[in-house]
Amino acid sequence: MKVKELLDKIGHDVYSVSPDTTVFEALKLMAEKEIGAVLVLEGKKIVGIMSERDYARKVILLGKASKQTSVKEIMSSGVVHTNPDVNVEKCLSLMTKHKFRYLPVMEQDRLVGIISIDDVRGVT
Secondary structure, three states, X not given: OEHXXXXXXXXXXXXXXXXXXXXXXXXXXXXXXXXXEEEEEXXXXXXXXXXXXXXHHHHHOOOOOOOOOEHHHHOEOOOOOEOOOOEHHHHHHHHHHHOOOEEEEEEOOEXXXXXXXXXXXXXX
16 A cells, blocks of 8 residues: 555544644644644655653653643654655555554655554554
8 A cells, every 4th residue: 555545544534733842832733633743844845753752751751841841852853754655565664664653644745644654564
């Protein structure tokens, strides 16, 4: 199965925040949308991703306050992405090898979706 077929099945919704958004506001969005991560965008450029794991490790365990911490302080940068024509098996291998759970999908420099390792495992 190709990534574009998976996106057709799960949807193309992508939720994002700016680097200056507070962690609290990002968490609120994640809770409202029932998602485990948000992309961090400057304009249309992906500059990072913030996940529940980032929050747990970089805010809770360090005793920081989510209302006083910005997303840019805890986000993971250097985000790897894929494109719609890649096989999901390749995505699973990439995600497993590099130990990340979310993979943005780009088509000609345009963000068209995001897939999770659970999405991929569900179809492989």
